[in-house]
Amino acid sequence: MNKRWLMIGAVVVVIILCGVIFSRGKKPEIEANNSSASAVQDLYKKAKAFQDNNELVKAKDTYQQLMTNYPDYEDMENVQHNIEALNLNIIFSNVESPKNVVYEVQSGDTLGKLAKKYATTVELIKKKNNINSDVIRLGQKLHIWTGKFNILVDKSQNILILKDEDQVVKVYDVATGANNITPVGDFKIVNKLVDPVWFKAGAVIPPESPQNVLGTRWLGFDIPGYGIHGTVEPEKMRQQVTAGCVRMRNEEVEELYSLVPVGTPVKIVN
DSSP: OHHHHHHHHHHHHHHHHHHHHHHHHHHHHHHHHHHHHHHHHHHHHHHHHHHHTTOHHHHHHHHHHHHHHOTTOTTHHHHHHHHHHHHHHHHHSOOOOTTEEEEEOOTTOOHHHHHHHTTOOHHHHHHHTTOOOSOOOTTOEEEEEOOOEEEEEETTTTEEEEEETTEEEEEEEOBEEGGGOSOOEEEEEEEEEESOOEEETTEEEOTTSTTOTTTTEEEEESSTTOEEEOOSOGGGTTSEEESSSEEOOHHHHHHHHHHOOTTOEEEEEO
């Protein structure tokens, strides 16, 4: 009997030792995972605190750090949405930013002249400074955005990416040409229209007509007949359904219109 129990005891000891060795082998991985999760949550809370305190640039930088260091974070889509919202808040507001300058109005200045000087738009200057009038005063101090926008349209995903140099500002859903007919290549915006008239096979369709497919804004390319415009069919985003142009939801094309000036580069890829 004693011999039998000794054998059982030996087996138990071996099992215990194996379990200890196994658990020791797994422990660092578990601790590393816990440490990583804790670091992610700390960064997220830090970014949210900056955001709630209206420290927009710090909040964006912290979210960006989270995205860069922890690309597998399960709620990355929400982080991306937060970064996009912060990007636009920074651009449209007068918070301090490396690309936000303060300009004192001189004699002879107009909003149009300042927009051309800084390669921006009148709409953005007005929104950034919370002014409704086109009249500016001598000595008035205006916040002006100096970033350089460019646009990338990816037909394979039906998305439009607005960038400030190499940095993504915002990603929009779009619709592109049926049967992949939207042209690819490098273009630029050469004209912009509010509530555009649609000239269709000799017919003139006014902006108020429900048959006018151009929506509320037009940003024309340096290739005749093609551009970015609004839509009367917002439910058809992320599809290839247009006659070749890039369609956006009206509220989003209005946002884009206010941001990008004539001359903005546009790249379209398959």
